[in-house]
Amino acid sequence: MLELKAISKHFGRRLILDQLDLTVNDGEALAIVGPSGAGKTTLLRCISGLERIDAGQILLDGQTFDPYDNQDKDSVIGVVFQDFQLFPNLNVLDNITLAPILALKQTKDEAERQARALLERLALTGKEELYPYQLSGGQKQRVALARALAMKPKILCYDEPTSALDPDLRQEVEKLILGLKADGMTQIIVTHDLEFAENIADAVKHVDALPESK
Template sequence: MLKLENITKSFDGKTILDNLNLEVKDNSILSIVGPSGAGKTTLLRCIAGLEKVDSGQFILNNQPFDPSDESAKERVVGVVFQDFNLFPHLSVTENIALAPQMVLKQNKATIQKNVTDLLNQLGLSGVKDQYPFELSGGQKQRVAIARALAMQPQILCYDEPTSALDPSLRDTVADLILDLKKTGITQIVITHDPDFAKKIADQLLEVKPINN
């Protein structure tokens, strides 16, 4: 279980998160909704260790945890970014394999097996040698998810997973997230779409702008 206790974060004197308390159960899906400027993405970035909080603490499996500690977060939190952030000069397979090779120092055989399993799991085997410019938006998103999963995180975070896609793909994304839940991974989803949030969520958090 991930707990956030009294998390506070400000930018330039403006409070974005104010003593936020939250519990995310293992193998659950938390949807975070709210208007622009309410702190959804800031909260996700703090959980992922991309922003350091001003005060408060994170507790993972009953132990204090600092998401911004590079050595601690390698296998804890993965992020699927809104614009996917794929490397344009690398193929699908190379995009997925890069971090396990460079960061986890896995051997070639282990990487190859894990990448093949992820390609099969996410329906990407047919595009494994293609480059990002050759992929549809939905395919790019699945590659980004595969790349995050290749690091074997305990928690997978998504920043607006439907915003860069055709609205007709919303249900496909929901099904994918629900399928991943069956693997035992905890997921946190930032979204502006309340209907999508309710469809996937075990837990719903609505954040609102703070009057400073």
């Protein structure tokens, strides 16, 4: 279980998150929704350790957890970014295996076996040697998901996973998230799409933009 207690975050003089509380149960899919500027992505970045919180406490399974300082955070919390952030100079297989080899110390054979299994599961068999520029938006997203899953995270976060997708691919993402939920994966999804959130989430957290300080 992931718990956030009285989390606050500033950028300069602007308060983005103010004493925010949040609980995500194991195996749950939580959607965070709200307007642009409400701090959804900032919250996700704090949870995943890409930003340091200014105040408050994060607990993982009842123990204090600082994702920003955690040396092994990529094996605890995975992130599928809105712009995918695939390495353009690496093919699909290498994009997925790089981190497990470097961070988890897997052998090349072990990492590739795992990557191929993930690609098969995500209907990407045969794409192993392609480069990101050769993939569609939906394919890039699935590769980014495979890369995150290859690190065996306890919690998987998504930043606006449907923002650049057409309706058919949006439904595909829904199926992927629901499939992972059926497997027991804990997931946190930031989205502006309330209908999508209600389709995939066990719980929905609404956040609102804070007034700017004068």
